[in-house]
Amino acid sequence: MTDPLLPAGLPPAFFPPTTPAAFSCADFGPNFHWGVSAAAYQTEGAHNLDGKGPSIWDAFVRGRRSIKRREHADVASDFYHRWPEDLDLLRQLSVSSFRFSAAWSRVLPEGTGAVNPKGLGFYDRLIDGCLERGITPWLTLYHWDLPLALQQRGGWQNRAVVGWFTDYAELMAKRLGDRVTNWMVLNEPMVFVGAGHFLGIHAPGKRGLGSFLAATHHAALAQAEGGRALRAALPAAAQIGTTFSCSYVTPARPGLPRDERATRRADALLNRLFVESALGLGYPVADLPFLGWLDRYIKPGDLDRLPFDFDFLGVQNYTREVVRYAPYVPLLWATLVGAAKRGVPHTTMGWEVYPESLYHMLRQFAAYPNAPRLLVTENGAAFPDEVTPDGRVPDFARQAYLQSAIGQVLRARREGVSVEGYFAWSFTDNFEWAEGYAPRFGLVRVDFETQQRIVKDSGLWYSRLLAGETVDSQPQQRVW
Numbered sequence: 001m002t003d004p005l006l007p008a009g010l011p012p013a014f015f016p017p018t019t020p021a022a023f024s025c026a027d028f029g030p031n032f033h034w035g036v037s038a039a040a041y042q043t044e045g046a047h048n049l050d051g052k053g054p055s056i057w058d059a060f061v062r063g064r065r066s067i068k069r070r071e072h073a074d075v076a077s078d079f080y081h082r083w084p085e086d087l088d089l090l091r092q093l094s095v096s097s098f099r100f101s102a103a104w105s106r107v108l109p110e111g112t113g114a115v116n117p118k119g120l121g122f123y124d125r126l127i128d129g130c131l132e133r134g135i136t137p138w139l140t141l142y143h144w145d146l147p148l149a150l151q152q153r154g155g156w157q158n159r160a161v162v163g164w165f166t167d168y169a170e171l172m173a174k175r176l177g178d179r180v181t182n183w184m185v186l187n188e189p190m191v192f193v194g195a196g197h198f199l200g201i202h203a204p205g206k207r208g209l210g211s212f213l214a215a216t217h218h219a220a221l222a223q224a225e226g227g228r229a230l231r232a233a234l235p236a237a238a239q240i241g242t243t244f245s246c247s248y249v250t251p252a253r254p255g256l257p258r259d260e261r262a263t264r265r266a267d268a269l270l271n272r273l274f275v276e277s278a279l280g281l282g283y284p285v286a287d288l289p290f291l292g293w294l295d296r297y298i299k300p301g302d303l304d305r306l307p308f309d310f311d312f313l314g315v316q317n318y319t320r321e322v323v324r325y326a327p328y329v330p331l332l333w334a335t336l337v338g339a340a341k342r343g344v345p346h347t348t349m350g351w352e353v354y355p356e357s358l359y360h361m362l363r364q365f366a367a368y369p370n371a372p373r374l375l376v377t378e379n380g381a382a383f384p385d386e387v388t389p390d391g392r393v394p395d396f397a398r399q400a401y402l403q404s405a406i407g408q409v410l411r412a413r414r415e416g417v418s419v420e421g422y423f424a425w426s427f428t429d430n431f432e433w434a435e436g437y438a439p440r441f442g443l444v445r446v447d448f449e450t451q452q453r454i455v456k457d458s459g460l461w462y463s464r465l466l467a468g469e470t471v472d473s474q475p476q477q478r479v480w
Contacts, residue, residue, distance in 0.1 A: 018356070020407050020414075024470040027410055033136075033421030034466050035097030036090070036443065037378050039143040039187070041073055042430040044103060046080035050118035053109025055145035056155070056196075057433075060203035071436035077428050077446045083126055086428070086453070089444065091133045093459060094466040098135050099377060099423050100126070101143035101187065104168055111147035112164055120175060127179050138377075138423075139180050140243070141169055141226065143187040144196075144203070144433075151204050156197065156215035159297070165222045166229040173233035181238055184314060184377070185226040188245040189219040189274045201434050209290070209331070217297040220277045220306055227308035242278065243314030243377045246271045246365070248357035252324035252337050262325040262334035269332065270321070271364065279368055280307035290331045312420070314377030315365055317358045319351035348382040348439045349432075355401055359408035366417045375421035379405050382432070382439035385456060393445045393456035402458060403471060424462060428453065 020027075025034060041057050048054070061072035079086060090098060104111065106119035123139075130137040142165070146155055150164055169185070195202035198212035206215075223242055230240050249267045251259035268287035277283055282303060285291045322342065326335035339346035345353040358379055365374055381401040385393050402424060409422055429442035437448055443459030446452070455463075465471050 018359075018408075018411055020410050022470055023407060023410050024468060025465055026468065028413065028422075031420065033097045033375065033423075034095065035099055035136075035138065035421065035423040036095055036427040037099040037423045037425050038079070038101075038427045038430065039140070040101045040103035040106070041076075041143065041145040042426075042432070043077045043079040043100075043428065044106075045073065045075040045078045047074045049080070050122070051106075051109060051116040052103065052119055053105040053111075053116075054148040055103065055105045056148055056151045056203040057145050059148050059151075060205055063205065066205065067434055068436045068438065071431070073431035075448075076431045077448070078451050079428075080122065082451065084129060087126075087129050087133050087135060089453060089455070090135055090427070093443075093455065093463040095427075095463075096134065096136060096466070097138055097182075097421070097423065098130055098427070099138040099140065099184070101140035101145075102172060103145055104142065105145065105147035105149075107172070108147065108168060109149070111150035111153075112167060115171065123172075123176060127176060131179060136182065137180050138182040138184065139172070139176065140184040140187050141165075141172060142185070144192045146204070155204060156193065156218050157206070157211055159218055159299075161218050162222045162225055166225045169226045169229040170233050173230050173238075177234040177238060183230055183234070183238060183240050185230070185240070185242040186219065186223050187243050188316060189216075189223060190270065191245050193219055194269075195434075209293070213291075213294050214297050216273070217294050217302070220274060220283075221302060223274065223278060224306055224308040227310060239311040241310050241312035241314055241372075241375070241377075243316050244271075244275050244365075245316050246361045247317065248320040248354070248360040248364075249323050250320060252322050256325075258325035259323065262332075263323040265332055266321065266323045266334050266336070271361070275313065275365065275368075277306045278308060278310065278313075279370055281368075282306070288332075310372050312373045312375055313365060313371065315358075315361055315374055315419075316378035316425075317361045317376070318349075318379065318381070318425075319347075320354045320357040320360075322352075348384060349435065351381075353381070353401065355404035355408055358405050359412050362409070362412040362417050362419050363415075366412075366419075371418075373418040373420050375423070376409060376419065377421070377423050378425040379422070380425040380441045382441045385440055385445060387445065387454060391454065393454055395456045395458045398456065399458040399461045402462065406465075 061067050127137050193215040197206045197215040200207035249263050251263045253259045268284040272284045283291045322337045323334050339352035383397045385395040426441045428444040429440045429446040432439040445454045
């Protein structure tokens with residue numbers, strides 16, 4: 001079965017010559033963490049059950065043109081009700097670590113104040129269920145679904161959000177910290193402030209530089225203060241991290257000074273803004289002068305509060321971006337040249353198929369002098385797939401992408417990069433934010449009408465890898 005978005009055979013970008021020829025999980029060492037990732041809003045459903053309050057995404061999906069095909073996540077993949085069978089499936093697939101997020105408004109319907117016992121109880125049961133099956137839970141506190149009640153009070157543009165968030169973090173740590181050892185503070189702050197507070201294409205749908213700058217500074221503060229709140233409330237053995245979206249950026253015309261400068265600006269915005277503030281390097285104002293306007297939101301002592309000594313950083317990478325100078329884009333003076341326009345293979349999301357990007361971003365993050373250990377907390381690819389008459393889902397393109405990307409992780413480890421885990425995005429097909437249900441990232445296919453689960457061939461391959469099989473990192477196309 002050939003993927004319609006790819007040419008016959010596999011493009012060279014799938015398997016660069018630096019990819020290890022073959023590997024097994026033993027090559028990564030006994031302490032490497034193998035897992036899958038998911039997010040509350042994208043999977044749980046049960047959007048108004050058992051006392052849950054609405055989130056900004058519950059409101060945003062009801063906008064007339066917010067989501068393609070006007071889809072929503074009221075049910076999604078119904079993980080709220082189907083979590084026992086899904087955890088059983090993880091165990092069958094030999095997946096030993098499960099990264100998921102908590103829905104803030106399920107725990108605190110108003111964002112602050114009274115706790116919803118049924119909502120917090122759900123995460124109690126989920127965590128216990130993981131542990132009973134020998135699966136290590138990795139909990140992300142915030143994956144983009146701010147309680148709507150807090151948005152009505154200004155949300156991430158209101159400095160008070162830092163206190164609201166740290167109170168929530170403390171509550172979760174005190175309730176769940178006896179069983180959860182691995183914590184992540186924020187999921188991809190650059191995405192939720194950029195897409196949600198500048199472009200307006202994600203919740204809460206805000207646009208403009210003022211909204212972006214306020215949300216940026218408050219999210220950066222919350223990232224650090226949330227870490228401190230966890231550290232104070234958790235046992236000493238707890239591991240605290242946070243996650244960053246990133247894309248390897250290259251100039252459209254290498255050697256052309258204006259494209260090279262535009263690429264540095266794009267790198268500062270897409271890859272460096274939040275990690276450098278967390279590592280004590282401040283905001284990258286030298287490369288992005290408009291960040292100097294953050295001063296209107298910075299109060300005395302803030303810059304000293306931005307860093308936090310994280311135990312690990314989560315690297316979340318899917319593709320690279322090609323950048324060229326754009327005189328019509330104020331402030332950034334740069335634009336991204338899409339994969340389709342360049343005529344290169346791309347995924348359902350329009351992202352270039354370029355697994356080597358993961359290697360480059362691991363090297364880039366590891367190059368910071370004070371960088372902690374790294375984990376790949378999201379990586380994957382959305383391709384169309386379908387069920388064959390014999391009940392299989394032969395998603396060769398996704399399998400090939402994962403093989404090459406994991407090979408790039410091994411390449412980085414062999415060069416001395418301290419990368420200690422890989423989590424595939426995603427466990428199941430889910431609601432993919434503004435794109436709705438069309439993009440399928442899952443290792444497990446979900447029929448959203450019946451909620452039937454079918455493990456795709458990529459999921460079976462991943463299971464064989466985790467069970468100890470040696471795999472070829474450059475597989476040949478099979479005839480299904």
